[in-house]
Amino acid sequence: MSVMQHASAWRKLGVALAAAVSMTGAAVAAPYLPTDDSVVLERLPEKLDPALGELKRMRVALKADPANLDIALIVARRSIEAARETGDPRFLGQAQAALAPWWSAADPPAAALLLRATVRQSQHDFAGALADLDRLITKRPGDGQALLTRATILTVQGRYADAQRDCARLLRLASGLVTTACLASASSLHGDAAGAYRGLTQALLRAGDTADAREWALTLAAEIAWRRGDAAAAEAHFREALALDSRDGYLLGAYADFLLDRNRAREAATLLAGGTRNDALLLRLALAEKALPDRRSEFAVHRQQLADRFAAAKQRGDTLHLREEARFRLDIEGDASAAVALALANWNVQREPADLRILAAAARASGDGEAGRIVAAWLASTRIEDAAVVALAGGPAR
Amino acid sequence: MKRMIVLLLVIAVAVPAFAHKASDAYLTVARDGAILSGRWDLALRDLDLALGLDADGDGEITWGEVRARQDAIAALALTRLAISSGGEKCTLQATDLTIDTHTDGAYAVLALAGSCPHPGPTLAIDYSFLFDIDPQHRGLLNYVEAGESRSLVFSAEHPRQVAGGDAGGPLAQFAAYVHEGVWHIWLGFDHILFLVSLLLPAVLVRRDGAWQAATKFRDAFWDVARIVTAFTLAHSITLTLAALSIVSLPSRWVESAIALSVVLAALNNVFPIVQRGRWIAAFAFGLLHGFGFAGALADLGLPTGSLALSLAGFNIGVELGQLAIVAAFLPVAFALRSTWAYRRVVLAGGSTAIVAIAGAWLVERAFDLSLFAPLAAG
């Protein structure tokens, strides 16, 4: 049967198949029987990273003795680190499982309490995380990690004064860079971006911090510079951070947003070429491809994938990516009213500059009065210095 | 041809690298009457977490490694899934194991088959796969019945869902619950005996310390009507309250009290204390009986989508069942009311027997014993 002879039939089938495949973004949805025992079906994470193999062995040890706090803490902590490194949320579920004997306890051991708070905050249970951290810090006022984690959550919630209080207490408990970055994170959004930036860049001149802490501080410096409109400095900081860790999801997303802002969509697309496993990065990739005329087909595919992923998240009952979904609805689907509803729901949970920005953009596009009022009020009360948001809100706060 | 190539390229581009996502399993359950079928897609990564599939520890899972653990996979899965209908557990087997691919990797697909011995309008599904190892796991259920499908999500916080009961449209669903209501009153011997105890003297009157036949059918009729109406009203109220979880009482207490009510109603026939006010007793005890019905309804499961309809249907079914009993009883009783046999055997003897049976139920239920297993009413 030649293709030419049954072209019309093939074409129909092909179109249908392409549609089906494009829609699903998956292989054909019919189960199959592999032909050979040696066919590899799944590559586990430990294939790429032997440390994860060690984690797996520790999990087995923990299964034999679930109430063993020492092992549980190691497994939980490493699982959280694995989740951050790989961007794979299954590890967070495993971290929670490792803490199962203490997950519902009112007063678990301090280290378990800290890790429980960390898992909760990554699930956006900020209230739960803060309750845990408050209890922990009352018990152990010198616990630097707890103070830093609490300060970070408070900054995400927009409670800058409270965050600065905690950051200041890191003075004797953590390195100068960590203390300064913690302070700068809050004070840059609370009326002193210039001072925050100055202090942070000076602290970055020092040596002697972990790569993690340094990358975190550099990303922050880049974001502050970007918000202040200093693109060259932002670029330099982003690149330096990427040199330390080229796989960090948060950093890649932030840099991609920066590039998109600067109309450098192609660079953004290249940056994220390998990043479609992570929803937030897939969003940025799709946004980049939207701006590139030669990427029509990829854009269509990724757009559908994103729609599917958000639908699946809804089905699953997850609300962790409201910010991304709001951007998707606004910038890709062009549905301003859906976007503003999502942005408002997101705003109830977290209040980082990116959240403010999508709220402002959605408010402007949809003409939603309440959203606009919220943005204006926030700008006025926090004196946040973010050029993009101010422009979206229609000029400087009165 | 060019189009074909473009198409193929599109397809090639369209197949992405695997995505990262939290742990989900995909369960499809299709129901046709008493027959269940479906499939359950379980991520190989999750199975590896639960059972350890990577036998040679090389970080890759091969088909051979999966096949070697086939039985363990099926066993694990089936202990984590329980389906019941009409208050009884359905059987479930895994008949086949294949592989499928979702966006985050490869999944083992178990083909499921089963049947329900006492199919009711709904299926109650208890899902507990992986929650102990990954509390953020979700089971995504696609429930198919009568050509319609609906989605439900299982999580560690909600491991139980009730599916169905709303297939085939509102009328069919209503009819299903009416049927269940009728069935339950006919099966509910304690309710029947209570009603019968109250109705037996309806065709008689008590004068001068003795039973005499009632003269007019109309009096008997209205007596019965009062009692049945009071009983119906009362148990409808409490059935609704209990079914909506507004009021809930411990079932052992309720069942014991119901048995007691039967004892008292029957005893009242032997030592008549209450005559014209039997409808008050019907109302008062009817409240208790309503809680008893609610227990049965809970076993069936109310579909969340059309709660009111199902509840109303069940209630009406109970009424219809009752009325059927009354309609069968009243003319016969009226006809036989003057006979010696009716007064002595049926009323006195029957009531005494009822007292004995209900007394045994009372003892059984209050003290959690089992004296008359076959006679115990649900």
Place this chain on the structure above:
Amino acid sequence: MTTANRFRPLFRQALLPLVIGAALVAGGPAGASSHREAPFIATQPQLDGTDFYMFRSYEPGREGYVTLVANYLPLQAPYGGPNYFKLDPNAIYEIHVTNNGGAVENITFQFRFQTTLDDNQFTVGGKKVSIPVAQNGSGDVNTPNSPALNVHEKYSLFVYYGPHGQAIPAPVANVTKGGTTFDKPVDYIGNKTISNYVAYANKHIWEISVPGCSGTGRVFVGQRKDPFRVNLGETFDLVNIKYPATELLAGAEFATADSLHDSNVTALALELPIACLTQGKGDIIGAWTTSSVPATRTLTATPGSGLDPTAQGGNFVQVSRLGAPLVNEVVVGLKDKNKFNGSEPKDDGQFADYVTNPTLPMLLEVLFGGAGVKAPTNFPRTDLVAAFLTGVPGLNQPPNVVVSEQLRLNTSIPPTSAAIQSRFGVIGGDAAGFPNGRRPGDDVVDIELRVAMGVLCTLNVGGCKPSDAPAGSLHYTDGAYTSSYFFETSFPYLRAPLKGSPNDDNAIK
């Protein structure tokens, strides 16, 4: 029984929704949360050096000696049972001394700790059960190596001359008891266990004979009340610190409570003849303290029932370093507790070339800029360089000084007696105080706040002028007052620790 269904091929019926379903569920939420998350920062309290003191002994009759005290294991809440606070037996804790103006140690004193578990057992229900607490209840704990204790901590002290890794440590002799090991008193569990802690602890002041040194010295290692008094919480509280300087409130120096008022710390104290440390090379000595651990520490998966769940091996890596107080916050980021930071003073030259980038002034400017507080603008902060990296010329700067961060003491300046010490040290007119060495009673927080804000510039010290520090002469204070009043007048000077039980009215506020 149920709704009447026509028979349908179930598989097809199931498959179609499945295809749609698969499409719908083709990928859920992925990646961790999109908000910024706090990184894990390393914290290893056992190795955490918190304070370092060096001063000419001001105990009457001991003017010919220098006291050095290194504190570790901060923020010990008094009720820290059942393990209380033991130093790391796998680590080495050192105090390094230079006496030639250089940046490489000339003399080093090295402490190594060891904990033994008697594993006293009770018979419970016919079975022998290990006692989970440190004391076995057999009596009052009032002597070194008390039989009433289940757990005993001991240490050895070594000295070596020359750079580490080159000289072989020689053991310091315990003149009081004989031999070369020393007992460390158990932490102050409570007065039921230890009826008189002060007396008990004082029995652990050992007389020592140091190889290469004439004369004897003293050593004490044990739990002490944390001598660092600081207002940690409110210090930088935007809302609460109204009076960061006495100009704003006369009593600002007393205004707030010491955040560490209920904390203990573990002190390693040495008292040595001056000549032992100067070795005749000059009067000015420099010192710092470090802790080091073996390079590989892996936590074993299944901790046994011994005391140490780690398996260690390999070369030692320095993980903590401390010379002058709050240097990290004022000068350069040298205080770091993770394996990346093993910096040594000989490498500090790099910092002299950088803009010195203190956190404190930035903090104060950020927080109080509105009130007119401005950080000094002279970059590089040569005044801070003088204070911390070279010593102040004419005070404690040795000839041919190599730029390096050390606490520097001019041993020719006589000690000031406790009653008349100024808590502001040099800037308060007391030349025997900080930054010429450091005494427990020097209020280094207030001093450093003032130094950070440029007080030395107002004195034309360190190459800067008053105009560089417009707010330099304000009398900054954190509000937590400290002075020699809070300390003893005899070795080891730091007060006995707060008791773990009962713990009401614990602190001297």
